[in-house]
Amino acid sequence: MTRGSDRVRSQPQVDVLFDHADRRYQPRDHLAVRYEISGLGQDQVRAVEHSVAWYTEGKGEEDLGVHHFQRITDEALIPPATMVGSFATDLPASPLSYEGVIVKVRWCVRVRIFLAAGRDFVSEHVFDVGMIPPAQRLAGRTAADAEA
């Protein structure tokens, strides 16, 4: 089982199991995920959302693309009735995971728990699509310009 980040104080915890233990996928691969929620304490859950998305990191503003999204509000399918969930999707042909110099593209599975108190808790689990080697900055080839 591949786990997310360490538990923070009394926060909920989401353990995610990918069908590829190394979390490496190829474009158009089938992705299957099983997750388990724990540590909710007295918090009531209104809804659970799970999604498969890519986002950009680096120097630029963050861009987000959602490939798979599902919001579950059926009380029989969310805690406390059930603490586990699963979903599957076929990955698209692009974009591929990319570790650039100022532009990075990452894929992730997100499980977001909406609590009755109004706040929500999100657990993010990064995986790779494709096998692109990291890019490196070439000396003397940088330019910046103000646009507005």
Place this chain on the structure above:
Amino acid sequence: MRLPRFFEKKRGERRTGSQVWASVGEAAFYATLLLAGLVFGGLLVSGVAVPEWRINHDFLPARGVVLGKGLQRRSVADPPGVVHTTWAPIVRLRFPVEGAMRDVWSQPLTTAVTPDRETAIARLQSLPSIGAETPCWYDPDAPEIVVLKRGYNWSMWLLTLLLPGALVAFGGSGLLRAVRAWGKSEEHRAVAAGLPEKLAPMGQSPAEAPGFPGVPACDNLVNSPGTILSYRLPIESPESWALLGFGLFALVWNAVLVVLAVGAGLDLMGGRIDWLLFGLIVPFAMVGIGAVVLFIRGLVVATSVGPTQVEVSDHPLHPGRAYEVLVAQGGSGMLRTLELSFEVEEQATFRQGTDTRTERVVVWSQPIKQWRDVELSPASRFEAETMVRLPDRAMHSFHSEHNVVSWRFVVRGEPDRWPPFCRVFPVVVFPAASASPALPSVIRKAAR
């Protein structure tokens, strides 16, 4: 009760809590704009549109006799203590209302109002003469309101409704967007993007290649057939933008210089010498002359080198495949070197204070071929073909709203008598998964 959280952890596992407050703030901002637009628009409609509409629809026609002429004076203290006076020519009319005759001063025409009394007196001449009969229209609910002219002032309508219209459109679409995003996660908002999001004031994502999210469409790169190979690539010359920038700078700077010089010349003709102004003009003139020289030099370089053309045997490109590339260089003279290279550039757009900045970094560059001592002749251009093979695990072209990974051919030349030049030819690289096994993909035109 929990206080709102304004700052949250961005990655990994985290609680979020500021979204509702952010939505409240955003909605309140747009609602204020919408309300301001509605109130402002309402005032203009009630003050301008409704009276004009009533004159054209509700007022009754009559024929009146001009009894006299005069000026209407209107004084307004704005700001308090400063009185502004306007004058408008009007006439006193006698006309029948339900069998009885009424003597009434006409309403002034909005186009005849002037702050100058003499102008208003001159405009009295354009009104009907005393004793003459003239058509008029009066308000059946208040016969003391009578006008000599009907019709719509469309330019005034346009001007008065432009600002409230913009406020209503901007505030309304923003409020709709905020309401639609209310309580939704960023993933939910991303999949539910509709018209309000498409009308968002910030940038838009570019057109994607069908079936390849994040990969830019290459329709504009394959609509120009090559002379020898399949496609002629469009040029993206950074030098052209620099030249345009130099030209605009030289124009604006020298326009300011001319204004200063005219002022100084008038002073000189009047027998006065403003040493401060002259002291300012000298460095201004030096910069202005320098800008013109740089612009002319750039223009000469750009036009003297001659056009560069790059053609490719197939497009879009795929990692692991080989392609034929043709480089053609026109013009005359000698090039010490002419070099073709293949590059990957990353481009990130980000906000820095109130500025939006773009940073570009070349992260991969492969020299393909270099030619030395190229003799150019106006009669026949230089042409050379070569092969380029993309790495098996190359990143594909990527284009999102603020981040770009782009591939391009770059032609750099070093003329004998002119400064070096650099010309860029963008291409689109698709992901390897879409390609068939790595085989040379050399497609020549049958007409070759």
